[in-house]
Amino acid sequence: MIKIYGIKNCNSMKKAFVFLDNLGIKYEFVDFKKCVISKEFVEKIINLRSIESVVNTKGTTFRKLKDFGLFGDLSGVNAEIIASNPALIKRPLIVKFSKDCNLDSIESVFIGLNEMEKLKA
Secondary structure (H helix, E strand, O other), X not given: OEEEEEOOOOHHHHHHHHHHHHXXXXXXXXXXXXXXXXXXXXXXXXXXXXXXXXXXXXXXXXXHHHHHOOOOOHHHOOHHHHXXXXXXXXXXXXXXXXXXXXXXXXXXXXXXXXXXXXXXX
């Protein structure tokens, strides 16, 4: 099973939906604005990838929180901050699960439009 996480009206997400639909890949969409993501989920994604690949440092949310003084740079960002501010996550975030959608069944994680090509394989 594939879940795609993001914000529905984001341009990157719109491109991701078209890409997956054109390939005939079935997925479930999880809207960051409607669903709460857990700190444990974010920790798992960071452990599988890296904080650098997960956080969108070019986005307005990162800049606003940095300006607000929540953290000085990327080293000050942690799973709790990301879970509370999921717009910090690069989009699309695509998670492939081996079976039921629990943390232990995460098979692979794709972050950003550039990595979506790997789904063709």
